[in-house]
Amino acid sequence: MTEPRARRIFVAGATGVTGRALLEAAAAQKMRVLAHARPSSVAKLGPAGAAHDVVTVDLGDAAGLTAALAGVTTIVQCIGTMKKRFAAGDTYESSDIGTTQQLVDAGRAAGVDHVVLLGSVGAGGVGAYLKAKARAEAIVRESGMAWTIFRPSVLIGEDRGGVPGFGAVTRLLGMKKYQPIKVEQLAGALLLCARERAPLGVALEGKPLWQLVARGLG
Numbered sequence: 001m002t003e004p005r006a007r008r009i010f011v012a013g014a015t016g017v018t019g020r021a022l023l024e025a026a027a028a029q030k031m032r033v034l035a036h037a038r039p040s041s042v043a044k045l046g047p048a049g050a051a052h053d054v055v056t057v058d059l060g061d062a063a064g065l066t067a068a069l070a071g072v073t074t075i076v077q078c079i080g081t082m083k084k085r086f087a088a089g090d091t092y093e094s095s096d097i098g099t100t101q102q103l104v105d106a107g108r109a110a111g112v113d114h115v116v117l118l119g120s121v122g123a124g125g126v127g128a129y130l131k132a133k134a135r136a137e138a139i140v141r142e143s144g145m146a147w148t149i150f151r152p153s154v155l156i157g158e159d160r161g162g163v164p165g166f167g168a169v170t171r172l173l174g175m176k177k178y179q180p181i182k183v184e185q186l187a188g189a190l191l192l193c194a195r196e197r198a199p200l201g202v203a204l205e206g207k208p209l210w211q212l213v214a215r216g217l218g
């Protein structure tokens, strides 16, 4: 019988709020991941970066990215942007959609066998952000690789707070799908999914997402 491949995880968007929480969760589990950062952002990794391998390849460099992904089993795509950052050059087209396509193309060439996409609840709904999330999902679904999509609601952590009272209302009404999620909870669930290569072929939101969160926190 063939031995299952030992997991080697590439974290795209490692300098972001969720990406850094993921690095911390992995370090706490004594797991070394390959963290991707843009050259100008490496310092943002802070202490979270010290326990991991760091790569700064331009995601638009197909050959370079494919080489960087050698030996990687799993891509966890945490890249995304927001409207207030458009002035600095990032857009939904370049960050949310473009980098997903670049990662999927290079991942397939490099033999990656699992792509985990951090998307959003409401993907495909009204507005450019949710439309972009649906396009990123489609890229992953059609990648030819096994995939898992996360569709969390509002993130809580660092400078993220959500709308005051929103969490209480969602809990009161039993709206699990819209319940705000702490980045540590999300990071634990992403890491568990990446480590176990499961569940596959599902977009996780609501109850199944919260079940994974509970397991991810051990």
Ligand SMILES: NC(=O)c1ccc[n+]([C@@H]2O[C@H](COP(=O)([O-])OP(=O)(O)OC[C@H]3O[C@@H](n4cnc5c(N)ncnc54)[C@H](OP(=O)(O)O)[C@@H]3O)[C@@H](O)[C@H]2O)c1
Binding pocket: 012, 013, 014, 015, 016, 017, 018, 019, 037, 038, 040, 041, 044, 059, 078, 079, 080, 081, 090, 094, 095, 096, 099, 118, 119, 120, 121, 152, 153, 154, 155, 156, 160
């Ligand atoms: N915030 C929420 O409430 C919420 C809710 C549901 C889902 N989400 C989604 O969850 C994901 C992670 O959110 P977050 O709040 O953790 O993100 P974040 O803190 O805003 O970080 C975004 C990450 O994406 C990277 N990035 C952006 N454009 C890039 C590009 N063109 N090339 C390479 N890297 C690029 C950033 O790198 P730099 O450091 O170099 O800028 C950073 O590492 C996003 O897709 C977001 O849409 C967010």
